[in-house]
Amino acid sequence: MFKKSNRSAFENFLLGKYERMNRDLIVRSYPYMAAIDPSSICGLQCPFCPTGSENWPENDVPRGHYRKRTTMTVELFDALLDELGEYLFMILFYNWGEPLLNKHLPYFIKRANALDIYTEIHTNLSLRLTDQAMEELLLSGIDEIAASIDGFTAGTYNTYRRGGNFELAKGNIERLAAVKRRLGLDTTIAWNFLVFSFNEHEVEAAKKHCEKLGIVFNKRVAHIYTKTHPGWLPSDRKGELAKSARPEPVDETLRTTCGWHYAYTTINPDGSVSPCCALWDQKYDFGAVGQGVSFAEVWNNKYFKKARSLASGVDAKGIGDLITICNTCPTRKTMPDLYTSLEWRILERSAQVFSGSDSVMVKAFSLLSRESDFRDYYCENFICRRNTPPTGSANSTETDADWPFARLKRELDSVYASKSWRLTYPLRRLSAFMQGIKARR
Numbered sequence: 001m002f003k004k005s006n007r008s009a010f011e012n013f014l015l016g017k018y019e020r021m022n023r024d025l026i027v028r029s030y031p032y033m034a035a036i037d038p039s040s041i042c043g044l045q046c047p048f049c050p051t052g053s054e055n056w057p058e059n060d061v062p063r064g065h066y067r068k069r070t071t072m073t074v075e076l077f078d079a080l081l082d083e084l085g086e087y088l089f090m091i092l093f094y095n096w097g098e099p100l101l102n103k104h105l106p107y108f109i110k111r112a113n114a115l116d117i118y119t120e121i122h123t124n125l126s127l128r129l130t131d132q133a134m135e136e137l138l139l140s141g142i143d144e145i146a147a148s149i150d151g152f153t154a155g156t157y158n159t160y161r162r163g164g165n166f167e168l169a170k171g172n173i174e175r176l177a178a179v180k181r182r183l184g185l186d187t188t189i190a191w192n193f194l195v196f197s198f199n200e201h202e203v204e205a206a207k208k209h210c211e212k213l214g215i216v217f218n219k220r221v222a223h224i225y226t227k228t229h230p231g232w233l234p235s236d237r238k239g240e241l242a243k244s245a246r247p248e249p250v251d252e253t254l255r256t257t258c259g260w261h262y263a264y265t266t267i268n269p270d271g272s273v274s275p276c277c278a279l280w281d282q283k284y285d286f287g288a289v290g291q292g293v294s295f296a297e298v299w300n301n302k303y304f305k306k307a308r309s310l311a312s313g314v315d316a317k318g319i320g321d322l323i324t325i326c327n328t329c330p331t332r333k334t335m336p337d338l339y340t341s342l343e344w345r346i347l348e349r350s351a352q353v354f355s356g357s358d359s360v361m362v363k364a365f366s367l368l369s370r371e372s373d374f375r376d377y378y379c380e381n382f383i384c385r386r387n388t389p390p391t392g393s394a395n396s397t398e399t400d401a402d403w404p405f406a407r408l409k410r411e412l413d414s415v416y417a418s419k420s421w422r423l424t425y426p427l428r429r430l431s432a433f434m435q436g437i438k439a440r441r
């Protein structure tokens with residue numbers, strides 16, 4: 001269950017929805033979910049993981065080829081949380097490495113927890129952990145620890161988790177469950193099991209073991225490179241071999257947007273920001289936070305603006321020719337909302353926080369599925385409360401004047417300054433403004 005209760009986080013969520021519906025190129029909302037990777041270093045050699053494949057002794061991909069191998073510093077994390085923490089509902093503390101290799105992780109989680117942010121890690125758990133380290137992790141306030149253990153015997157486990165130690169990982173999850181019970185915590189501990197042909201016969205045994213331990217068992221669908229490993233498809237997925245590997249052509253007439261450019265973000269240990277969590281190669285990154293550059297600057301730089309323009313069909317001024325990885329993404333218009341379950345949790349939480357106390361918020365959330373009604377209601381009730389404009393990026397050519405609502409905002413600011421805006425602001429200006437938007441679309 002989400003924990004956020006500050007109104008500004010929910011307002012930011014609504015603003016994000018509004019901007020996404022408008023297909024705005026420059027946004028004022030911050031993401032409400034972030035994958036913040038504490039470590040891009042890992043000691044294992046999982047074959048389909050780009051980090052793992054760099055570790056293969058027989059592989060000629062040099063270390064650090066795809067991404068700089070490092071851990072996030074406290075200074076960078078603090079700066080990120082100072083800027084984004086107010087708005088984030090959830091942080092996934094993992095992406096392309098082993099999160100427990102960052103010794104500051106309990107501190108990161110503790111800080112996030114103090115801001116009511118739900119936190120989760122995925123870990124191979126194949127490392128030596130003292131009871132004290134386990135206690136520190138659990139007492140940080142972490143909400144979910146999911147261990148990636150793909151098998152129930154050492155032989156099958158090591159087929160994918162190359163370099164891992166099954167007995168160590170299994171022993172660690174058992175100890176974690178025991179320490180959690182002793183501390184009386186309600187942290188979710190899960191055993192994540194990627195299913196392949198070579199381990200599917202062990203799924204039931206792993207599941208039973210989890211029931212005995214009182215932890216969650218998750219059977220997960222593995223990405224399998226069928227070109228090189230067709231035999232690894234489990235029995236219920238053999239039909240995939242007959243399917244064409246070629247993606248469907250993108251339907252350019254669709255005006256759907258990708259959530260990664262409005263609602264979610266991925267930040268790597270060195271501060272680089274990726275367009276989405278699926279891109280492991282740093283050459284596709286959209287900029288970097290740190291060394292004087294804020295997240296807002298990256299979030300509204302020319303790369304993000306261009307990526308947003310691909311969905312909106314609105315040409316991003318001055319950067320029409322810019323090519324990013326999103327230009328070639330086959331799912332850029334058909335990607336379902338990855339975090340729909342996350343949004344339901346925000347809706348549920350909004351009901352808990354605002355029911356009976358804040359009818360404006362309750363109504364706004366209730367209208368989210370009716371785009372046109374939501375936009376009208378949002379304009380009437382929230383647009384006047386915008387924060388300061390986003391800072392222009394050093395990389396970008398846009399100014400605040402490019403923002404579609406800049407003119408309205410200037411007017412509102414002057415009314416705001418009169419301190420009697422609630423009484424004096426003429427509603428007909430808003431409705432004229434809405435007409436203007438409708439005419440432009």
Ligand SMILES: C[S@@+](CC[C@H](N)C(=O)[O-])C[C@H]1O[C@@H](n2cnc3c(N)ncnc32)[C@H](O)[C@@H]1O
Nearest residue numbers: 048049094095096097098122123124148222223
């Ligand atoms: C790259 S890992 C990083 C976190 C940690 N090192 C781990 O393995 O759990 C992030 C997630 O990707 C999953 N993963 C690795 N290989 C996968 C595959 N072939 N298909 C689907 N998920 C995979 C891991 O199990 C984990 O849940």
Ligand code: SF4
Nearest residue numbers: 042046049052097124
């Ligand atoms: S343990 Fe995780 S990060 Fe490490 S190689 Fe395997 S999937 Fe990749």
